[in-house]
Amino acid sequence: MDALRERFAAELTAARERSHLLTSLDDGDLVTQVSPLMSPLVWDLAHIGNYEELWLLRAAAGVEPMRPEIDGLYDAFEHPRASRPSLPLLPPGEARAYIRTVRDKVLDSLDGLRPENAFLFEMVVQHEHQHDETMLATHQLRRTPSPLIEKDLPADVTPWLPETRIPAGPFTMGTSDDPSAYDNERPAHRVDLPEYFIDTVPVSNGDYLAFIESGGYDDERWWHPRGWEWRQGKKVGAPAFWFKEGVWLRRRFGTVEPVPFDQPVQHVCWYEADAYARWAGKRLPTEAEWEKAARWDPAREKALRYPWGDEYVHGRANLGQGRLQPSTVGSFPRGASPSGVRQLLGDVWEWTSTDFHGYPGFRVHPYKEYSEVFFGPDYKVLRGGSWATDPSACRTTFRNWDYPIRRQIFAGFRCARSA
Template sequence: MDALKERLAAKLTAARERSHLLTSLDDADLVAQVSPLMSPLVWDLAHVGNYEELWLLREAAGVEPMRPEIDTLYDAFEHPRATRPSLPLLPPDEARAYIRTVRDKVLDSLDGLRPENAFLFEMVIQHEHQHGETMLATHQLRRTSSHLVEKDLAAAVTPCPPETYIPAGTFIMGTSDDPAAYDNERPAHQVDLPAYFIDTVPVSNGDYLAFIEAGGYDDERWWHPKGWEWRQNKKIGAPAFWFKEGVWLRRRFGTVEPVPFDQPVQHVCWYEADAYARWAGKRLPTEAEWEKAARWDPGRQEPRRYPWGDDHLPGRANLGQRSLQPSPVGSFPEGASPYGVRQLLGDVWEWTSTDFHGYPGFRAHPYKEYSEVFFGPDYKVLRGGSWATDPAACRATFRNWDYPIRRQIFAGLRCARSA
């Protein structure tokens, strides 16, 4: 138990350090809303503390509510992001004091930790890191230069085939025993797939530029009907944050730079990803195809937690906000899956063709609002995490989901085709 408490305390601290880094701005910047798609950063800051109080103090430790009057302010289901600036939110200093007090009480409560509540701690840690990625998307939408420091990831790049063949057969999808897994990752179940090919690496900016220059945005043949309507209404002609001034440029955290054509494309929505795949003579992989390529070990006939094995090992994926951009395609050969597919975790979230739904035998836990209320055709599943995803919130079973029009997220794609 002592080792578990120490591990949870360290992970809580790491998540909070990241939150403080992402909110180390002037008060005016913290309370501003840079886009109706995003909350003011001060809302995210107090929200992670309120969520922590709800689950780790009230639920796990049985502590009386500290600030019950603010619960509705920081309930994501009560108030859409566009309306949050109009709420009587805690000002920055008060928000910091509140989450600091919550954290102090949570660390004190670890002395009475019951093993059955360990998942709630993992859930809260992942939740804060997920908001860290959301706050990074807010920073990307800001037009001023960022205070964030980029570290050199120094990823090795080696040649690899453009596609990987995945033979037909049954594999185990999802998990029933991963202690950190959310309800939508459970339970483990068998899925039988026909043979298919999947891209060995994500689609690059250079690959995507060929689609643009071939008139892909102007050719209705490649587009889902709703996507074509969206593209025409919004007059979209390139990934978000791209523009052309003689050469193609992009704006990244307030800095304008040439588009690096060897990196995976990011900031494309599902409709753009689907159109590119059709243009390329392929399709987006199903969620099951993505997961089999990512974690099934055909030699041992068992799944892995990560493409490279069951332990998180540094240097095998671009995760954790170290580099503030994707690594070149072909990076991290040592992070490949048993089939040889690369960069399945980190770099960019990857759109799949699958609507978000529960697995056979799904049970909501610990509350239906985490997953169940989003099930249905309105949301598409993304897999794999991005460079902005912390390793604590990334594994080969992890499922993300969003509307097919979302572009501010760090999402790209890889393609598949039937054998």
């Protein structure tokens, strides 16, 4: 238990350092809502602390509520993002003091950590990192240059085949024994798939430009009916944050730069990804196809936690906000799955064709608002994480989901086709 306590203390501290970095702004910037799609950063900051108090102090340690009057303010299901600036939120200084007090109490409580509460600590660490990624999306929507610092992340790039064949047969999807896994990743179950082909790398900006320049945005043939309605209404003609002034440019964290055509495309919604795939004569992979390509080792008939094995290895994926953008397509050959598919974790979230739903035998844990309330045809599944995703919240079973019109998230895609 001592090693577990030390690990949780270190992981909580690392997540908080990241949160502080993302909120190191003037108070005016913290309380400003840059888009109705996102909360003011000060809401995310206090929400992180309130969630931690709810689960690690009240639920796990039995501590009396510190600020019960603010629970409703920071309930993500009670107030949509667009309305949060009108709430009587804690001002920045008070929010910082609150989350600091919560954290001090949580660290003190680790001495009494019980094994049955270990998942709650896993959940809270992942939750904070997930909100850190959300705050990065808020930073991307800001027009002013960001204070974020980009690190150099070496990544080998070697030649690759355009696609790989995944043989027909069953594999184990999901997990029943990963202590970090959320309820929607459970339980493990066998899925039998026919043979298919999947791209070995994500679709690049250069690939996507060919779709744009061929008139793909103006050709109704490629679009889902609701996607065509969205495209007509929004009058979009390129990924979010792209614009053309003689050459194609993009705005990234307040800085304008040429679009790097050798990187995976990001900031495209599901409808755009689906239209490109149709234009290319392919389709988006199903969620099961993505997962089999990412984790199934046919030689050992074993499902892996990461494409390269069961232990996380730094430098095999672009994760954790080291770089503030995707790596070059074809990077990380040592991070490839047994099927030879690269960049399955990190770089960009990847849209799949699958609606979000529970697996056979799904059981809510520890609360239905994490997964179950989102089940249905309104949400599409994304897989694999992005450069902004922390390794603690990224594995081959991890499932993300969002509306098919979402573009501010760090999402791209790869294609598949039936054999």
